[in-house]
Amino acid sequence: MFVLRAFTVLVLAGIPAFAGQGGRPKAEPRANKHPGEQMLMNLSQMTPEEREKALSRLPPAQRANIEKRIEKFQTLPPAQQERQLDRLQRLNALPPQRQQQVRRSMRALQDLPQDRKKAINQEVRRLSRMPEDDRQNYLNSDEFHKRFSPDEQKIVGDIAEITPTR
Numbered sequence: 001m002f003v004l005r006a007f008t009v010l011v012l013a014g015i016p017a018f019a020g021q022g023g024r025p026k027a028e029p030r031a032n033k034h035p036g037e038q039m040l041m042n043l044s045q046m047t048p049e050e051r052e053k054a055l056s057r058l059p060p061a062q063r064a065n066i067e068k069r070i071e072k073f074q075t076l077p078p079a080q081q082e083r084q085l086d087r088l089q090r091l092n093a094l095p096p097q098r099q100q101q102v103r104r105s106m107r108a109l110q111d112l113p114q115d116r117k118k119a120i121n122q123e124v125r126r127l128s129r130m131p132e133d134d135r136q137n138y139l140n141s142d143e144f145h146k147r148f149s150p151d152e153q154k155i156v157g158d159i160a161e162i163t164p165t166r
Contacts, residue, residue: 083164090162105158108151120156123148127160135160 055063073081091099109120127135138144139157148156 086164087162090164094162102158102162105155109155109159112152112155116152120148120152120159123156124159124163127156128163128166131165135165 055066058066073084076084091102094102109117112120127138130138139153139160144156145153
């Protein structure tokens with residue numbers, strides 16, 4: 001599981017750099033499989049030497065970024081790692097067009113001012129503690145619409161869609 005978690009960070013990085021590389025046969029591609037997911041399969045089937053060789057082919061900045069993401073992921077508590085893996089699985093289960101929309105919202109969240117990021121992250125955590133029916137009712141409520149701009153509402157709704165209830 002440790003190796004799978006480490007390489008899941010690569011998937012989270014969204015880097016399909018390894019598709020088709022490595023000395024072992026590739027996994028059978030699945031329709032709608034995200035390129036990062038295919039890359040994960042390829043990396044997971046490589047020996048440590050093959051993985052090192054594949055990583056060494058990357059530009060230094062990209063490799064450093066991937067290694068940094070792996071290190072950051074590995075420092076998270078196991079429960080948080082599991083939540084991230086669950087969110088990734090939920091994201092990859094969506095139709096491709098919906099995945100793109102959710103990814104755009106995740107990038108848009110990163111571009112917001114710190115205070116708005118904090119408010120949105122708190123709202124997503126709050127929604128994660130609600131049953132699905134309550135969550136949908138709240139997302140349609142005047143209270144929610146008054147607290148967030150239309151763009152922020154979309155971000156909250158998209159990220160809440162891939163966030164499991166607790």
